Amino acid sequence: MSAAVALPVSDALAPPFAGDAGVEAGGEDAPGHKNLLLLVQLRWIAVGGQLVTLGIVGAGLRVALPIGPMAGVLLGLVLVNAGSLIRLSRPSPVARAELALAMLLDIGALTLQLGLTGGATNPFTFLYLLQVTLAAVLLDGAATWAVVAVTALCFCALTRAYLPLDLSGLPGADLFALHIAGMLICFLLDAALLVVFVTRVTRNLRARDARLAALRQRAAEEDGIVRMGLLASGAAHLLGTPLSTLSVILGDWRRMPALTGDPELMGELDVLEAEVRRCKAILTGILVSAGEARGESAAATTLHTFLDELVAEWRGAHPAAQLHYDDAVAEDPAIVSDTALKQVIVNLLDNAFEVSPDWLRLRVGLESGLLRLSVEDRGPGFAAEILADVGTPYRSTKGRQGGGLGLFLVFNVVRKLGGRVSVGNAPGGGAAVEMTLPLSALAVAAREPAGPAHAGRDGADG
Structure with a gap:
């Protein structure tokens, strides 16, 4: 019996930015790239597991296995991983169709390995359920049903076209007990992988939801900033007229004989005029920072x-x-x-x-x-x-x-x-x-006219 596993986990989603403000995924599709990298890692695990199985079943149990064809399938998985790593080096987004294709390649590799080691009689055929479960979690409805159909057809094909296992090296062995042991190993492998990878996928999906919630919150905050800017700009325009009126009235008062002869009142007029000028300067700053004159500032x-x-x-x-x-x-x-x-x-x-x-x-x-x-x-x-x-x-x-x-x-x-x-x-x-x-x-060279800037300096000063 041979454990042939090509384990796919595709459309898990990447965690959000950190603290930062993070975060964010730069120019690439972080979820797709992350999931493709996960597929690569799982495929290496599958290759390693199958090599161990070949050693135990072939050398340990002395079961004759078609080593050449099975090694060819493992080489194919290695080549698929090499292609995936090349794909990961590109910044373009990884589409769901690519991830679904990767799952189908894994299913094909599993089918070939099972066909070379007993077909449907191999207890490790239950690994198809792992593929179906992961597809249901990761892919959309149509792609999931496509995976179900492909695995069903592959299982049916294994009932007709397969190489029987040569068990002549096990004279007197309890074949039924060996089959049950193989089913137990397959069950434990299925359960462990589902717990590990579905848990990881669920965690990634929660992280995706948190990231989307943060983006929605940021959009709402920026919309609020725009509204406050419009409100401030409108208020500044409205307050400009009464301030101008106050400035004119104060100028008239300064020329009135009844007031020019009173130094105390003239001093208060100076204070009032200074405060009016300060209010005008504040309103000018509001208009510059909140309105279309942003770039001019x-x-x-x-x-x-x-x-x-x-x-x-x-x-x-x-x-x-x-x-x-x-x-x-x-x-x-x-x-x-x-x-x-x-x-x-x-x-x-x-x-x-x-x-x-x-x-x-x-x-x-x-x-x-x-x-x-x-x-x-x-x-x-x-x-x-x-x-x-x-x-x-x-x-x-x-x-x-x-x-x-x-x-x-x-x-x-x-x-x-x-x-x-x-x-x-x-x-x-x-x-x-x-x-x-x-x-x-x-920096001056790095700034567009419409962006805000920041600066700082220090120098002990009391």
């Missing part, structure tokens, strides 16, 4: 210049803040400045300032081509339930309506740049948010 600058100007501007708007600006980057590479990037850093600084106005730190470093920019504070830190789903919109400890959008936007902007965000609590208290970005994504 991108400009060539350097890492240090970008962050130095950002810190100076933020300090000017928060004179009471105790911001420590730590710069550990020696070089000053050229980057692309973008309003969205600037707003992300400002959001982190604003959040830290709200909970820790007496101390916050902006730290920037560069290591192995990765720019690390972190904002730390000495506030109460993040609650455990916030850390569990950080980056989700409207999850905030501030308790106000619409809170939680700052970190949500940070996560999405950094993700667009191919980076990642780490959020946690410092051992001594307070929160720490770190952005890690590939410096290549910020």
Whole structure:
């Protein structure tokens, strides 16, 4: 008796990205490539198992076997594996039809080996059930029924066309007991392989579902970003008119004799005019980052210049803040400045300032081509339930309506740049948010006009 196994597992699906943000499968069809590689591995197992069986049955039990033809079938499986490895070297997606064809080749190899070793009387014919089960799990309905039909035809053919086993080397042996032993081995082999590989397929399918759910969530988040951008742009346009009116009225008041003679009122007018100008500048930034002028906001600058100007501007708007600006980057590479990037850093600084106005730190470093920019504070830190789903919109400890959008936007902007965000609590208290970005994504030559950018710098500063 001969165990001839060509084990196929085809359309299992690959796991999602990691942490990352991962993840993702690059330009190739990760599920198809992964399953084809699995087929290769299983075919090597089949070749090895059949060689062991030939040794035990032929040499151990002294059963005469057609070694030449059976070795030819094993050579065919090796050649199929060589072709599969060549196919794996190509980035093009592996279609289901290719995987189904691989299963049929395995069924054909099993049929040839069984036909050379007793046909339907060989107890290892039950390995056909393994092929059918895997097809039902992995292929669509039509392909599965095709596999059922092929295996049924092969089994029927084995009842007519086969080479009987030469058992003359086993005089006086209990052939029925040997057959039962072979059936037991086949059952255990079937059961073990089904548990191992169906479990793996199920795990991969769950990973596929999780990946699709993550992609749907990302699409919903990006749709929300678009809606917020449209809302912000519309609000900025609407607020522009009343601000212009206020500016005109304040200009008229400045020329009124009743007010020009009062230094205290004139000082208050100066403050009001400064605040109106600041509101106009904020609205201009909203229009640039949320509307069609996005590409116009991108400009060539350097890492240090970008962050130095950002810190100076933020300090000017928060004179009471105790911001420590730590710069550990020696070089000053050229980057692309973008309003969205600037707003992300400002959001982190604003959040830290709200909970820790007496101390916050902006730290920037560069290591192995990765720019690390972190904002730390000495506030109460993040609650455990916030850390569990950080980056989700409207999850905030501030308790106000619409809170939680700052970190949500940070996560999405950094993700667009191919980076990642780490959020946690410092051992001594307070929160720490770190952005890690590939410096290549910020290079002037690598950036399209419509993409956001990121930068960082450091330099001990109190």
